[in-house]
Amino acid sequence: MLDLSLNILDIIENSISAKATEISVTIEMIVLKNRLHINIKDNGIGMDAELKKMVQDPFFTTKTHRKKKVGLGIPLFKQTVENCNGKFILQSEIGIGTEIETVFQYDHIDRMPLGKLADTFTSVIIGHPEVDFELNLRRIFLHGENKIFHFSSREVKSELGDIPLSYPDVMMFIQQNIEEGIKKIELEEI
């Protein structure tokens, strides 16, 4: 994976494979404390302790019925975090959901850029209209100033009624809304 936004996309797709209907992504950039947090939380089927351990192994996958033999999503993200003096915490409970919490050293030389976050979010929101997404993006500046962008796909869907998310103007609206939001809080890093 070339950047963090692609890792986030991969983790979100895992949540969807685990039958999540609500997924929230929180990103906080706290320059003063030299930290970048990325949290992804879902209400999917969850994992027991054994499975939780196994998914962090690169040679494990849940997709047994297919030709696929390895599952690299979680190990790749974990490695990405640990390569830059970060912390990767995977919490999961059967029937409740899964949460991945990560902390990166913001200025670590090996930390990948965030990448095109707007493309990741637009892609999953439109590609999975049955899932509700909550985005909470925050940047805290050196002098303590806070800039926040919040997006809820549930709000958009309730405005739209029976109009699908992949309706042309709606797709453009979502893409532009998220792009503008990320720009406004200065979270762009490509």
Added chain:
Amino acid sequence: MKTLAELRKIREKAQQEMRLRQSDNRVKIVVGMGTSGIAMGAREVMKTIMEEVANRNLTDVLVTQTGEKGLSSMEPVIDVVEEGKQTVTYGNISPEKARKIVAEHIVNGKIVNDFVVTVQS
């Protein structure tokens, strides 16, 4: 900044268009978004398809995504699913090829044989 009021306008316009239309969604485009697909550029393919559908104002096309399909060596992979027709799977898709598929297959109804991996009924 975009506002929810704008969405209301889009909704009114869309509802008028929908009233004039016979069926709901004529065709569905499914982009494979597994780990290998993502690593090979599936997100850019998804973005290109969304842009093409929006620019051409194709209101009867549904764009969605799915997980790993077991075709890792041919990622990015997309399916074109049409009711009453065979499902066409395209492989090794780039944004450029995706644009061609929208123009030729989705708009003009002609399968782009050069990029086809499988055809299933």
